[in-house]
Amino acid sequence: MADNNTRLWVFSPTxxxxxxxxxxxxxxxxxxxxxxxxxxxxxxxxxHNGHFEFPPTGDHxxxxxxxxLAVMSSDLIAxxx
Numbered sequence: 715m716a717d718n719n720t721r722l723w724v725f726s727p728t729x730x731x732x733x734x735x736x737x738x739x740x741x742x743x744x745x746x747x748x749x750x751x752x753x754x755x756x757x758x759x760x761x762h763n764g765h766f767e768f769p770p771t772g773d774h775x776x777x778x779x780x781x782x783l784a785v786m787s788s789d790l791i792a793x794x795x
Contacts, residue, residue, distance in 0.1 A: 716761030721793045724749055724766045725782045726774075733775035742774035765789060 715722065726749035732742040753766050765786075772778035 716756055716759035716763075719763050721789075722756070722761075722764035722766075723786045723789060724753065724764065725779070725786075726750075726768055727772035727778055728768050728770050729773050731773045733773050733777050737776065738774045745774055 726746055728746065730743040730746060732738040738745060750768070753764075753768075756764055756766075767782075
């Protein structure tokens with residue numbers, strides 16, 4: 715992904731909770747860990763076309779994802795050519 719300059723958007727609250735257990739298949743804690751690990755590997759590979767956000771509030775569910783999706787759509791429109 716880094717070599718292809720693929721545009722990425724990662725939003726992962728630092729909380730380990732979810733308001734939507736089915737949406738996270740019951741594992742919000744693992745999502746946080748793997749998202750952080752991916753971010754580290756992406757940086758190590760000199761990736762530079764990603765948006766990574768790890769806010770201290772919110773949870774792993776649509777109450778947090780919904781507003782972020784609206785913000786991401788503007789970025790998507792700006793970057794799709």
